[in-house]
Amino acid sequence: MQKTELDRLAIGMMVLFCTIWGVQQVAIKLASTGISPVWQAGLRSIGATVVVLLWAHLRGVRLGERDGTLVPGVLAGLLFAAEFALIFLGLEYTTASRGVIFLYTAPFFVALGAVWLLPQEHMRRAQWVGMALAFGGILVLFGEHLFMPTDRAWIGDLMIMLAAVFWAATTLTVKASALARVSAEKTLLYQLAVSALVLPLLSVALGEPGVFAPTPLVWASLFFQTFIVAGMSYLGWFWLVRQYPATRLSSFSFLTPVMGVLAGGLLLGEAMTPAVFGALFLVGAGIWVANRPR
Template structure:
C-alpha cells in the first residue's frame, strides 16, 4: 500500500504535467482506454475473466459510474480551486470510508484509536497545506465542494466493492468495469468542446504512458485486490501518504520546495497510520 501511495503521489505530478498538453476529461478517458487494453491482454494471458460474475454486475456498473464521476468532479473542481485545497478536500475520503465501514461492515468497526489516528492524519494534511487554507472565494468554494463530492464518490466506490458480491469477483473484473465506464469521459470531453491532446510532445505522451501502465493499470489492479482481502479502514489510513508523496515528487521532479510543515505532517501521518492499524 505504501508503494501504491508513492505511485499515486508521482501520478499527481504526472497529471499536473500532462494537463499542460491534454484537456482534463480527455486525459482521464485516454488513460482509462489505454489501461483497459492492457487489462484485456493481462486477462487473456492469465485466463482470468474480465467481465464481473452475473450476481455482481449491477454493483460493478454502480462502481463504474462512481469511479467516472469522481474524476469528473475532481477535474472540474480543480479548475475552480487550487491544487492544494483540492487535495485536502479529496483526502477527506479515508475518514468517510472508515465511517461507512463502521456502519456497513460488521468486521471493520470504528474504535477510539482509529478515530484518533484518522483525525491526526487529517490535521497533518491540513498542516502540510495550511498556507492555502484561507477563507475561500466564491469560485474556490465551488471547487472545494466539487472535490469533496469527488471524495464521497471515492468512498462510496470502495464500500460498494467491500459490501457487495464484488468482493468475491476477480480484481481484474472489478477494475475493467470501472475503466470501461470512465473511458466514456473521452467522448464526453470532446462533446463539451475540449481539444483533447493539444500538445503531443514526447514529454506529454510519456507522462500519459506512465499513467496508463503504472497508475491506472498496475496500481489500481493492486488496489482492488487489496480491498477484497484487508480492512478498508487500515488501507484508507495509509492512503493519507499519497499527497505527501505527491509533494515530495514535486520537489524532486519539478523543483518545488519541501517545507518544515510538510516534514512534520509526514511524521504525524505515520503516527496516525500506526494508531489505525495497531492490534486491538
C-alpha cells in the same frame, strides 16, 4: 497460501507503489499542459481497460459469467468516473501536493460509511483517533487559502475532497455487493470500462478541446498514468493482497501523500508551506494510527 508477515519483496513493492501513486498527481499536472483534464482522464481509463483485459486473458480470469455484479459494477464505474473527473478538474485549480493530501482522506470516509452500511465492520478507537488527526490536517490546509479572495486553490481543494468521498463510495459499493465475491480484475475492469465510456462523453459535453499541445513530456505523463499507475500498479497491488495480509499492507498507505508532496516540490517546484507540512504530518499520522496492527 497467504503469508502472515511481510517480507522484503512485499515491503519493497509497497514502497514502490506508494511512490507511484504519490507521483500520479504530478503526472496529471504535467499532461494537463497539452491535454484537457477530463479528456485526459478518459484516455487513461481507455488505455488501462486494455491493459486489464490483456492481463485477465493471460491469466485465464473469467469476466463474462453471470454473477449478479452488473448493476453494482456499473454503479462502481459511475462513481469511479465522477471521482477521476473531480481529481483531474480539481488539479487545474490546486497543486499536486495539496491534492494528494486531500485525496487520501478517502479511507476515513470509508470508515464513516461502513458504520451504517457495513455493521459487521466496527470502528476501533484507533480509527477514530486517526480520523480526528487527518481531518485536523485538512482544516489546517484548507484554511490556508480560504480567506484569500484572489486565490482559487480552495475550489480545487473542495473538488478533490469530494473526489475522496466518491472514492470511498466506490469502495463501499464493492464491499457491500456481489463485487466483493468476484476477482479483483473484474471489479477493476467495471470501474475502468464504465469510466472509459463516460469520461470522454463528459469531456465533449464540457466543450474541452481534447489534445491541444502534444509534446513528448505530455505523452510520457499520460503513459505513466495509464500503464504504470492504472494498469501495472493496481494489478500488482491485487497480487499483494492475495499473498499478504491486507491490514499489514495498508499500514504503508501513509507513504503515498508523503511521496506526493515531495514529488510536487521536487518536480513541479510547488511551495512547501508550513500548512502543507503540518497537514501532511497530521494526515500521515492519522492514516498510520488507523491502520497500525492491533
